[in-house]
Amino acid sequence: MDYLDFINMLITGILRGGLYALMAVGLSLVFGVMNIPNFAHGEFYMLGAYFAFFSFTILKLSPVLSFITAALGTFLVGALVERTLFYSLRKRSKKMWVMNTFLVTLGISIIMQSGAKMLWGNTYRGITQYWPGSFSFGSGLAISYDRIVGFGIAMLTIMLFWFFLSKTQMGRAIRAVSQDEAGASLVGVNLNTIHTLTFALSCLLAGAAGAILLSIIPAYPGMGVQPLYKSWFVLILVGMGNLGASIWGGFLVGLLETVSYIKFGAGWQDVVSLVVIILILIFKPRGLFAKKGVKTVSE
Numbered sequence: 389m390d391y392l393d394f395i396n397m398l399i400t401g402i403l404r405g406g407l408y409a410l411m412a413v414g415l416s417l418v419f420g421v422m423n424i425p426n427f428a429h430g431e432f433y434m435l436g437a438y439f440a441f442f443s444f445t446i447l448k449l450s451p452v453l454s455f456i457t458a459a460l461g462t463f464l465v466g467a468l469v470e471r472t473l474f475y476s477l478r479k480r481s482k483k484m485w486v487m488n489t490f491l492v493t494l495g496i497s498i499i500m501q502s503g504a505k506m507l508w509g510n511t512y513r514g515i516t517q518y519w520p521g522s523f524s525f526g527s528g529l530a531i532s533y534d535r536i537v538g539f540g541i542a543m544l545t546i547m548l549f550w551f552f553l554s555k556t557q558m559g560r561a562i563r564a565v566s567q568d569e570a571g572a573s574l575v576g577v578n579l580n581t582i583h584t585l586t587f588a589l590s591c592l593l594a595g596a597a598g599a600i601l602l603s604i605i606p607a608y609p610g611m612g613v614q615p616l617y618k619s620w621f622v623l624i625l626v627g628m629g630n631l632g633a634s635i636w637g638g639f640l641v642g643l644l645e646t647v648s649y650i651k652f653g654a655g656w657q658d659v660v661s662l663v664v665i666i667l668i669l670i671f672k673p674r675g676l677f678a679k680k681g682v683k684t685v686s687e
Contacts (some may be wrong), residue, residue, distance in 0.1 A: 395529060396529055397646050397647060397650050398643075399531060400646045401639075401642045401643035401644075401645070401646035401647065402539070402639060402642065402643070403531070403535050403536075403538075403539045403642070404642035404645065404646060405638045405639035405640070405641060405642025405643060406539045406542045406543060406638065406639070406642070407538070407539075407542055407597050407600065407601060407638075407642075408615075408618050408619070408622055408637075408638035408639075408641050408642050409542070409546065409622075409634065409635045409636075409637070409638025409639060410542045410545060410546060410593055410594075410596060410597045410600075410638070411429070411433065411593065411594055411597045411615050411618065411619040411622075411638070412618075412619045412622035412623060412634040412635075412637060412638050413546060413549065413593055413631060413634050413635060413638075414429065414589070414590040414591070414592070414593030414594045414619075415429050415590065415594075415619040415620070415622075415623060415634075416622075416623055416628075416629055416630060416631045416634040417562075417586060417589060417590045417593075417631060418586060418587055418590040419623070419628055419629050420566050420628075420629030420630075420631055421562055421565055421566045421582070421583070421586045422474070422489075422583055422586055422587065423485060423486060423489075424474070424486075424489040424493065424587075425486060425489065425490045425493065426489075426493045426590065427490060427493040427494050427497055427616065428493040428494070428496035428497040428500060429493075429590070429591075429594050429612070429615075429616050429619060430497070430594070430611075430612025430613055430614075430615050430616030430619075431496065431497050431500035431501060431504075431612045432462050432465070432466060432590075432591040432594040432595050432598075432612070433594040433595065433597055433598040433611070433612045433615045433616075434500070434501075434504065434598060434607065434608075434609065434610075434611050434612040435458075435461070435462050435465060435500070435504075435595055435598065436458040436459070436461070436462045436594060436595025436596060436597065436598030436599045437458070437598035437599060437601070437602050437605070437606075437607035437611065438504070438508065438513070438598075438607045439454075439457055439458035439461040439462065439595065439599065440454045440455065440457070440458040440598065440599035440602045440607075441513045441514070441515065441602055441606075441607050443457040443458065444515060444518070444602075445515065451518040451519065451537075454518075454599060455541060455596060455599045455600065458595050458596060458598065458599035459545075459592045459595055459596045459599065460592075461595065462591045462592055462594065462595025462596075462598075463588045463589070463591060463592040463595070464588070465591060466587050466588040466589075466590065466591025466592065467584050467585075467587070467588035467591075469496065469587070469591075470583060470584045470587035470588065471584055473492055473496070474489065474492070474583065474587065475580060475583070475584070477489065477492060478583070497612075501609045501610060501612075502609075504608075504609035505609045508607075508609070510608060510609060511608070512606040512607070512608045513606055513607045513608070514602060514603065514605070514606025514607065515602055515603050515606075516603065517532070517533075517534050517603045518533075518534050518537070518538075518602075518603050519533040519534055519537055520533070521533050523536060534603045534604065535604070538600040538601065538603075541596075541600055542596070542597065542600055545593065545596050546635060549589070549593065553631075558582075558585060561577045561582050562582055562585065562586055564577060565577060565579065565582050565583075565586075566629075594615075597615065598611075598612075598615075618641060618661075621641055621661055621664075621665060622634055622637040622638050622640075622641050623637075623675075624665055624668060624669065624675065625637045625640065625641065625664070625665075625668060625675060625676060626675050626676055626677045627674055627675025627676065627677050628674075628675065630675060630677055633675075633676075633677035636677075637676075637677075641661070644657075644660065644661065644664070645657035645660070645661065648660040648661075
């Protein structure tokens with residue numbers, strides 16, 4: 389492998405990992421705070437892509453406004469889903485919560501995919517590009533502006549989210565609930581509000597990822613399956629609910645898949661990923677960065 393191939397592999401892995409990190413942080417958040425294994429996370433990614441497509445092509449909004457519309461749209465849908473389904477489920481289901489929420493999210497996934505097919509059909513709805521052109525790093529090496537700007541928006545979204553968690557009253561309340569839900573309730577934290585906000589923020593992050601990747605992956609009903617698997621791979625890799633490590637895990641997965649693709653060819657990145665998952669579950673079932681006895685969302 390020559391110098392240019394190595395640089396291309398590194399850049400591609402980092403750009404891909406940034407989007408995986410955005411998805412994984414949202415999935416880790418809702419699991420760490422609400423103990424919900426959200427198997428509809430990929431469908432909110434799909435919804436964000438559709439929102440961005442219609443905003444950009446029909447409403448003729450700018451790329452940035454299309455991203456914002458997609459993020460806010462999935463936020464509102466996520467809040468509605470939480471208040472409609474999980475709020476009611478919390479009042480009626482105390483035992484087997486993880487299993488019950490797993491089944492509910494699986495049902496949400498099927499309903500959202502079927503709904504997308506009914507509304508928009510199986511037609512692929514994509515765009516050529518948000519920003520024309522590419523940036524050249526040297527002879528034979530160029531990265532499109534869409535990938536570069538998309539990566540930057542993904543990182544900015546994660547930084548703003550982290551600032552919200554660390555510096556705002558609502559963010560600190562989310563961290564408190566993740567550490568000790570009963571204790572947070574005793575000091576006046578409204579658990580229903582925090583749960584709704586947490587789920588909605590998780591959906592926002594997934595929707596933002598779908599919007600950012602629209603010029604690369606067009607919107608269609610089944611597009612969320614693959615990102616969902618990648619997000620779970622990141623969570624298994626770093627430890628369930630480990631929010632901070634999910635960011636680094638996204639980059640690790642992006643680099644691992646890129647190296648596998650370049651070295652072994654198309655399709656092998658999934659094989660390598662599955663082998664790594666099996667090895668982690670056997671030898672390090674809590675994840676590479678998990679800490680015993682510690683709820684890790686607040687880290």
